[in-house]
Amino acid sequence: xxxxxLFVTFFKIGAFSFGGGYAMISLISEAILKxxxxxxxxxxxxxxxxxxxxxxxxxxxxxxxxYQQAGFFGGLCATLGVIxxxxxxxxxxxxxLKNLLKYKPVEAFLTSIRPVVIGLIIATALTxxxxxxxxxxxxxxxxxxxxxxxxxxxxxxxVSISYxxxxxxxxxxxxxxxxxxxxxxxxxx
Amino acid sequence: xxERKSFKLLFDLFFTLFKIGFIAFGGGYAIVALLExxxITKKKWATQDEFLDMVGIAESTPGPIAINSATYxxxxxxxxxxxxxxxxxxxxxxxILMYIVSVFYNEFMTNTFIxxxxxxxxxxxxxxxxxAGIKMFKNIKKNVFSIIALITTITCIVLTNIYDVAISxxxxxxxxxxxxxxxxxISNILRKERKK
Numbered sequence: 001x002x003x004x005x006l007f008v009t010f011f012k013i014g015a016f017s018f019g020g021g022y023a024m025i026s027l028i029s030e031a032i033l034k035x036x037x038x039x040x041x042x043x044x045x046x047x048x049x050x051x052x053x054x055x056x057x058x059x060x061x062x063x064x065x066x067y068q069q070a071g072f073f074g075g076l077c078a079t080l081g082v083i084x085x086x087x088x089x090x091x092x093x094x095x096x097l098k099n100l101l102k103y104k105p106v107e108a109f110l111t112s113i114r115p116v117v118i119g120l121i122i123a124t125a126l127t128x129x130x131x132x133x134x135x136x137x138x139x140x141x142x143x144x145x146x147x148x149x150x151x152x153x154x155x156x157x158x159v160s161i162s163y164x165x166x167x168x169x170x171x172x173x174x175x176x177x178x179x180x181x182x183x184x185x186x187x188x189x
Numbered sequence: 190x191x192e193r194k195s196f197k198l199l200f201d202l203f204f205t206l207f208k209i210g211f212i213a214f215g216g217g218y219a220i221v222a223l224l225e226x227x228x229i230t231k232k233k234w235a236t237q238d239e240f241l242d243m244v245g246i247a248e249s250t251p252g253p254i255a256i257n258s259a260t261y262x263x264x265x266x267x268x269x270x271x272x273x274x275x276x277x278x279x280x281x282x283x284x285i286l287m288y289i290v291s292v293f294y295n296e297f298m299t300n301t302f303i304x305x306x307x308x309x310x311x312x313x314x315x316x317x318x319x320x321a322g323i324k325m326f327k328n329i330k331k332n333v334f335s336i337i338a339l340i341t342t343i344t345c346i347v348l349t350n351i352y353d354v355a356i357s358x359x360x361x362x363x364x365x366x367x368x369x370x371x372x373x374x375i376s377n378i379l380r381k382e383r384k385k
Contacts, residue, residue, distance in 0.1 A: 018249075018250075019325070020253055020254050021321065022317070022322070023325075024253075025318060026358050030358055044310075045298065045311055047314045047318075048307060048313065048314050049290065053283070053290060054212060054213045054282065054286060055210065055255075055280075055282065056213075056255055056283070058253060059256070059284070059287070060283055060287045063283070063288055063291065064290070064291045068294075072288075075287075079280065083252075083280055085252065086251055086260065087252075087260050087276055089250050089252070090272070091264060091269065091272055093246060094264040094265065094272070095264070101245070105374070108369045108372075109367070109370055110366075111369060112334065112338065112366055112369020112370070112373075113365050114335070115336070115338040115339040116342050116365030116366075118325045118326050119339045119342025119343045119346070119361070121319075121322035122322035123346035124318060125316075126319075126343065127346065127347055127350045129315045129319070132311065137351075138350075138351055138353045152313070153312050156313050156316055177313050177314075180313030181307070183309040184308045184309020184310060185302060185309070187305075187309065188305040189301070189305040
């Protein structure tokens with residue numbers, strides 16, 4: 001039953017993960033939180049690890065969650081589930097629906113979900129941010145400022161802005177994560 | 190003879206995509222350059238134009254670009270079996286690597302030093318997610334619809350979260366998409382009327 005549940009949950013994620021990369025995080029974290037498979041801070045830590053492991057976020061997340069819940073076959077079922085929708089869709093497009101994406105309503109659908117997907121990403125960052133920095137999860141939570149986390153946030157914003165000003169290009173994610181890790185060691189140990 | 194040749198092609202598809210899957214760190218858009226280098230420059234499996242078409246399709250369909258591109262190029266070179274081998278090739282490395290990570294993950298995370306470092310990294314990840322969203326927003330067409338859609342989505346999600354109401358993100362995507370179709374056809378009708 002858990003295997004089937006993993007497969008179906010990740011199949012749904014795979015079928016709706018428009019936009020690639022971080023766009024999938026809102027769908028994935030929502031499903032994982034709903035099933036109680038991981039907590040919010042565990043998800044954030046995992047994305048931190050994930051940044052330095054090759055492979056798409058959704059596939060890595062599926063393998064990891066599946067393994068944690070039900071061992072090897074759990075990992076396999078979840079991974080298959082997340083891959084299958086894109087496999088089927090691309091296969092259909094290349095076999096029979098070459099012009100699917102040029103079809104006006106499809107085009108309109110794809111253009112208009114773009115701002116929604118971006119909204120999902122920003123909203124995920126916002127809700128996770130206010131829960132981590134200010135302890136606000138629901139309306140009844142007590143407002144508590146986490147000064148250490150706030151300090152880390154201020155530092156990485158400062159670092160990434162100065163890196164961009166000096167090197168004329170954005171700081172690599174892995175380097176920023178390394179810096180945040182060192183800050184974490186200094187502040188939270 | 191022909192059978193042997195297609196067998197070789199299937200293996201070639203598998204291993205080329207396996208290699209791509211193995212070095213594709215972080216996923217996302219860096220992968221496009223890697224795909225171009227391996228599939229177009231080295232293997233010449235498609236022309237530049239076909240490649241751009243492929244990336245366009247891979248970007249606008251759900252799923253990671255690497256997997257979508259693998260399925261596409263695999264089908265183009267060797268049919269359904271080809272797309273299967275190519276997709277399997279690109280997914281196997283991350284499955285193996287992630288599997289190894291998963292086995293040692295809990296032990297790794299319970300280490301005091303590691304967990305302190307990750308208290309910092311969690312904040313950084315939130316920042317990275319926010320930046321990814323802002324960067325994507327800079328790249329889309331800004332009009333009344335997209336700005337309203339963006340603000341409505343953010344407001345609804347933050348509010349439903351705070352008031353502990355569960356609405357699946359899938360609904361936002363579906364509603365946004367269908368509103369887009371409706372508004373698009375209304376504006377088309379209006380445009381035709383005006384022409385008359």
